[in-house]
Amino acid sequence: MTMLRPQAIFLTLGALMLAACAGITPPPSEGISRAELQGQEYPEYVIGPYDELQVFVWQAPELSQQARVRPDGRISTPLVEDMVAAGKSPTELAADIEDRLTEFVRTPEVTVIVTGFSSTFDQQIRVLGEAQRPAALPYQAGMTTLDVMIAVGGLTEFAAGNRAKLIRGRDGEKQTYKLRLGDLLRKGDVTADVPLQPGDVILIPDSIF
CATH class of the missing domain: 3.30.1950.10 (wza like domain)
Structure with missing residues (x-):
C-alpha cells in the first residue's frame, strides 16, 4: 500500500480549499441536467398562514x-x-x-x-419514505438535498438512498429525477448534492423493495 507523504497531504488539502474558495459548482446528481439546475430562478417568497x-x-x-x-x-x-x-x-x-x-x-x-416562516404548501419541500423524520419543510433560496436531509435527520438504516427520486411539478406536469442520497450521505460524495425548487418532493424507498 502506497503511503502519502505529509507534504502531499498538505498539497491535496490546499487544492481542495482553493477549489472551494473559487466557488466551483460540483456536477449534479445523475438524471438532472446541469443546464436545468443552473438556469433555475429562485421565486419570490409567498406569504402563508401563520407567517x-x-x-x-x-x-x-x-x-x-x-x-x-x-x-x-x-x-x-x-x-x-x-x-x-x-x-x-x-x-x-x-x-x-x-x-x-x-x-x-x-x-x-x-x-x-x-x-x-411557515410557508404555503406549494413552496414546501416534502420528504417521504425512509428518512429519519419525514417532514414538510419551508423552502429557502439556495436549498439543496443536503440541507433537507440534515433537517430530517438523514436516512434510516433500511433506506435505498441511491434509488431515491425527486418529483418536480411545473405547470401541472410532473417530472421525476434520480437522486443519489446514499452516495451523498454515506460516502460524502458532494457531486450527488443538487439544488431544490419550491414544491419538490423527495421519495426515499425501502431497500427491501
Missing part, C-alpha cells in the same frame, strides 16, 4: 408593528384591518398596505419583512 411579519411604516412608528398571519390568511395593523396577506409576496403586501394608508397618511412608505 410572522414585521410591518414598518417609514416615519410612523405608531403604525408599525409585528403581525402574525391568521389561519384565514389576513392580518390587521393600525388603520388597516383584515388585509389579505396570504398568497402575496412581501413587496405586494407592502404596496396594498400603502394603498389603504393613503386615506390617512400622505405618501406612506411601507416595508414588510417576513421574520417567521
Whole structure:
C-alpha cells in the first residue's frame, strides 16, 4: 500500500480549499441536467398562514408593528384591518398596505419583512419514505438535498438512498429525477448534492423493495 507523504497531504488539502474558495459548482446528481439546475430562478417568497411579519411604516412608528398571519390568511395593523396577506409576496403586501394608508397618511412608505416562516404548501419541500423524520419543510433560496436531509435527520438504516427520486411539478406536469442520497450521505460524495425548487418532493424507498 502506497503511503502519502505529509507534504502531499498538505498539497491535496490546499487544492481542495482553493477549489472551494473559487466557488466551483460540483456536477449534479445523475438524471438532472446541469443546464436545468443552473438556469433555475429562485421565486419570490409567498406569504402563508401563520407567517410572522414585521410591518414598518417609514416615519410612523405608531403604525408599525409585528403581525402574525391568521389561519384565514389576513392580518390587521393600525388603520388597516383584515388585509389579505396570504398568497402575496412581501413587496405586494407592502404596496396594498400603502394603498389603504393613503386615506390617512400622505405618501406612506411601507416595508414588510417576513421574520417567521411557515410557508404555503406549494413552496414546501416534502420528504417521504425512509428518512429519519419525514417532514414538510419551508423552502429557502439556495436549498439543496443536503440541507433537507440534515433537517430530517438523514436516512434510516433500511433506506435505498441511491434509488431515491425527486418529483418536480411545473405547470401541472410532473417530472421525476434520480437522486443519489446514499452516495451523498454515506460516502460524502458532494457531486450527488443538487439544488431544490419550491414544491419538490423527495421519495426515499425501502431497500427491501
